[in-house]
Amino acid sequence: MTSLSALLLLAIIVTDLYIISTGRLGSCIRATALQGVLLALLPPVIYADSTAEQWFHIGLMSVGTLVLKAGVIPWLLARAMREANVRRETEPFVSLHVSVVLGALLVALGFWMGKRLPLPVPIGSPLLVPASLATILMGFLVLVGRKMAIAQVVGYLVLENGVFIFGLTLARALPFVIELGVLLDLLVGVFVMGIAIHHISREFDDIDTDALASLRD
Amino acid sequence: MRLYLLLGLPAATGVITFFVRRVRFQLTALLASAVIHAGLTTSLWLSAGDLSSGSFLGVDAAGLLFLSLTSIVFFAVSFYSIQYLLRGTHDAPSGLYRFVPNLLWFLSAMTLVTVSRNMALMWAAIEATTLASAPLIYFYRRRSALEAAWKYLLICSVGIAVALLGTFFLGVAASASPADSPGLSLTALINAGPRLPRLWVDVAFLLALVGYGTKMGLAPLHTWLPDAHSQAPSPVSALLSGALLNCAFLGILRFYQVCVAAGEGAFARSMLLVMGFVSIGVAAAFLVGQKDYKRLLAYSSVENMGIIAIGIGLGGSAIYGAMLHAVNHSLCKAGLFMLAGNVLHAFGTTSAQNVRGLVRHSPMTGTMLVVAFLAIGGTPPFGPFVSEFTIFSATIRGGQLWLGALFLALLAVASLGMAGVILPMAQGTPANAVSPPRKEATLSIAPPFVLIVMILILGMYVPAALDDLLSRTVMLLGG
Numbered sequence: 001m002t003s004l005s006a007l008l009l010l011a012i013i014v015t016d017l018y019i020i021s022t023g024r025l026g027s028c029i030r031a032t033a034l035q036g037v038l039l040a041l042l043p044p045v046i047y048a049d050s051t052a053e054q055w056f057h058i059g060l061m062s063v064g065t066l067v068l069k070a071g072v073i074p075w076l077l078a079r080a081m082r083e084a085n086v087r088r089e090t091e092p093f094v095s096l097h098v099s100v101v102l103g104a105l106l107v108a109l110g111f112w113m114g115k116r117l118p119l120p121v122p123i124g125s126p127l128l129v130p131a132s133l134a135t136i137l138m139g140f141l142v143l144v145g146r147k148m149a150i151a152q153v154v155g156y157l158v159l160e161n162g163v164f165i166f167g168l169t170l171a172r173a174l175p176f177v178i179e180l181g182v183l184l185d186l187l188v189g190v191f192v193m194g195i196a197i198h199h200i201s202r203e204f205d206d207i208d209t210d211a212l213a214s215l216r217d
Numbered sequence: 218m219r220l221y222l223l224l225g226l227p228a229a230t231g232v233i234t235f236f237v238r239r240v241r242f243q244l245t246a247l248l249a250s251a252v253i254h255a256g257l258t259t260s261l262w263l264s265a266g267d268l269s270s271g272s273f274l275g276v277d278a279a280g281l282l283f284l285s286l287t288s289i290v291f292f293a294v295s296f297y298s299i300q301y302l303l304r305g306t307h308d309a310p311s312g313l314y315r316f317v318p319n320l321l322w323f324l325s326a327m328t329l330v331t332v333s334r335n336m337a338l339m340w341a342a343i344e345a346t347t348l349a350s351a352p353l354i355y356f357y358r359r360r361s362a363l364e365a366a367w368k369y370l371l372i373c374s375v376g377i378a379v380a381l382l383g384t385f386f387l388g389v390a391a392s393a394s395p396a397d398s399p400g401l402s403l404t405a406l407i408n409a410g411p412r413l414p415r416l417w418v419d420v421a422f423l424l425a426l427v428g429y430g431t432k433m434g435l436a437p438l439h440t441w442l443p444d445a446h447s448q449a450p451s452p453v454s455a456l457l458s459g460a461l462l463n464c465a466f467l468g469i470l471r472f473y474q475v476c477v478a479a480g481e482g483a484f485a486r487s488m489l490l491v492m493g494f495v496s497i498g499v500a501a502a503f504l505v506g507q508k509d510y511k512r513l514l515a516y517s518s519v520e521n522m523g524i525i526a527i528g529i530g531l532g533g534s535a536i537y538g539a540m541l542h543a544v545n546h547s548l549c550k551a552g553l554f555m556l557a558g559n560v561l562h563a564f565g566t567t568s569a570q571n572v573r574g575l576v577r578h579s580p581m582t583g584t585m586l587v588v589a590f591l592a593i594g595g596t597p598p599f600g601p602f603v604s605e606f607t608i609f610s611a612t613i614r615g616g617q618l619w620l621g622a623l624f625l626a627l628l629a630v631a632s633l634g635m636a637g638v639i640l641p642m643a644q645g646t647p648a649n650a651v652s653p654p655r656k657e658a659t660l661s662i663a664p665p666f667v668l669i670v671m672i673l674i675l676g677m678y679v680p681a682a683l684d685d686l687l688s689r690t691v692m693l694l695g696g
């Protein structure tokens with residue numbers, strides 16, 4: 001199953017690159033939903049050789065991921081986008097062309113770092129750690145490169161997805177309760193951020209975080 | 218059982234007060250929860266038995282120390298909030314009924330941080346503290362408050378995501394020795410200590426230091442802190458500074474414990490030392506000539522978090538000083554933010570230049586502000602002097618004279634910077650007050666008074682029970 005998991009991980013990196021290269025917020029949100037689907041497919045593919053008892057655990061994790069990351073969270077973001085009535089990122093801090101080049105560099109960096117950090121016990125796919133680090137780095141790039149509040153939340157989600165991929169190295173060690181807690185925290189986090197976006201759009205007429213720069217020394 | 222009560226009671230009361238929106242009922246529920254929480258925490262002090270056995274929940278010395286600080290600060294804040302809410306309601310009509318429930322959920326989340334015995338559970342609890350407190354920062358529905366809340370949410374959530382990565386790195390490290398019980402139980406990690414691969418433990422500590430350090434307010438990751446502390450209502454600022462920063466610090470300490478067990482204590486200490494000195498330096502730079510007195514107190518928190526990090530970084534007897542300083546800072550800063558709330562109420566501005574003649578206008582608030590400033594500035598006979606001196610003398614005893622000199626110099630700059638802002642506020646004749654001088658409300662001056670008396674006592678001697686708890690905490694940290 002190594003080739004299938006490698007395919008999924010590469011597809012996730014492609015969605016990362018798509019997110020950093022597009023200025024349309026709707027496309028960004030759809031890409032995170034797609035990324036959610038890919039993430040939900042990863043646990044059963046990587047842990048295909050599990051026992052029946054472990055399958056229950058992996059199935060629950062997969063379904064939970066699908067519902068939250070491919071369903072509820074993108075829906076919350078799309079709603080926030082409709083309410084704020086914005087379509088695209090017009091003037092990002094880091095221009096989209098530059099971010100594509102940076103993105104490619106970050107993928108290389110992720111693979112380089114992944115090589116320097118060999119897992120003590122090889123598990124799943126050798127691509128798991130590099131893909132996770134690359135996704136985390138690209139999430140950071142979106143977070144610092146964009147001005148729109150929604151795009152920043154998308155960056156946070158991509159970052160979290162990268163951490164989630166890394167967490168798959170431990171899927172068998174972590175009790176399910178805790179994974180559920182992590183997912184729930186993420187959901188509530190995006191929910192609270194959605195409310196904040198709603199307030200920002202009402203207060204400032206747009207959700208450009210440039211407007212949020214009055215507090216300084 | 219008591220732990221479940223400690224966690225569940227504030228959470229459940231929060232849900233009830235979320236639906237019952239009568240102010241008097243909410244305030245009664247808040248006070249009752251604070252009293253019961255303090256009572257349960259006290260009962261944990263009295264029971265000598267080992268409560269740290271659980272794999273998810275348990276209380277060890279470090280947990281009990283920070284649980285007690287959270288409980289004391291919350292107790293004081295809830296009494297202070299009565300007056301604050303009853304007089305400040307016209308500013309925030311729509312958010313008022315959400316204040317008490319959010320405060321209670323915040324308490325429950327902070328409690329969970331202190332009683333977690335599992336690294337992943339502790340992570341979830343720290344993230345929950347962010348989510349519960351963000352609406353409190355946006356209590357006054359102002360643009361600037363919204364900006365502060367947004368920065369807080371985003372910066373801290375990202376920081377905490379980095380800490381989650383660090384937690385997973387520990388998990389990977391633990392998977393190297395499958396003989397031990399798997400997962401992220403603190404006890405199992407410490408027992409497996411010497412067998413953990415050091416590279417993974419080091420990277421995990423760095424990620425946790427960056428991630429939780431963001432939330433703890435260590436420079437240069439502190440950027441959310443002055444905004445959030447200055448825009449939040451004063452009781453909330455008191456809780457953020459007096460209790461929340463400690464919880465994030467506890468997160469770093471748990472990783473430090475694993476580092477010590479894995480034989481990487483020296484590496485972790487050197488990182489803490491660097492972050493600590495950067496924090497004091499940055500804070501000192503922003504304290505000098507600061508125009509906003511609530512931001513001044515916030516930068517002072519960055520400074521004090523730096524002092525605590527340095528204490529752990531120096532190791533040995535300085536660790537005791539660092540833990541004692543955490544106690545002193547919590548009590549003192551919570552009191553200072555409450556006093557800042559009184560000043561804001563009397564003068565209607567957070568600009569220090571527009572506040573003059575505080576001692577004549579509100580004698581109790583003015584006097585206590587000066588006294589509390591002297592305390593946090595490291596003047597004897599107050600607690601912070603003792604803890605800062607303990608840390609300083611550790612540098613001398615360790616032969617690190619240059620570090621000691623740098624430490625003293627930066628503290629002196631920070632204190633003088635604060636003095637230049639606070640003392641002119643207290644002196645002179647009141648000119649710009651929005652409310653005429655009148656008798657100060659007991660509930661707005663009694664809580665900070667009690668806290669100041671406590672740090673005065675801590676400056677004279679450390680009670681035996683506290684000394685014992687601090688020593689046991691130091692033992693956990695390998696000092």
